Amino acid sequence: MEMKGLIPGVVTYNSILRKLCEAGNMKEANSLLNEMNDKKIEPDNVTCNTFINAYCKIGDMSSAWKFRNKMLEGGLVQDQFTYKALIHGFCKIKEMDKAKQLLFDMLDAGND
Template identity: 30%
Template sequence: MISKCLFPDVVTYNLLIGAACNIGRPDFALQLHNEMVQRGYEPDLITYTELVRGFCTRGKMKEAEELYAKILKSGLLNDHVPVQIIFNKYCKLEEPVRAFKFYQDWLESKKR
């Protein structure tokens, strides 16, 4: 893209990150995120939601929760979608206690 003088914006990066996650490459998606930040673009909720989804799909729950923590720290509007993705993955992994604890932590974060 850049060689053709087409410079990606946040929407373009979000699409590329989502595509990388869809093909099972959350590592490449994270690379795209880092490139996005280096170019001066601020990741938004969609960026982090796509990354959370990508890591959950691969079963990398620690990384998914770390990304969710970035959403909370960033001050972005915190909606239910990334929470639902993580919660559902814990349920599919048959870890109801972790799912419940994660849900409780989310409810507590909504009070702040």
């Protein structure tokens, strides 16, 4: 793509990141995220939710939560996909109190 003079944007990166995350290649996905940063391509909600969902699926809630915090620090807002991934992740590791609190937060935010 770049050899033909086309510059990949956030949508292109999101597509590749999604496949890497689905395959469990988190190291490669994070490397690609660093490449985005180097090229000054800002992650969007799709980017963040892709990572949050991937970390939740493997039960790495610490990384999922850190990514969620970076998302909020970057001025993005949690949407229904963010909440649902986190709720499922906390349920997976049997932290029901955190899952319940997120559910209440989601309902309060109007993202049901």
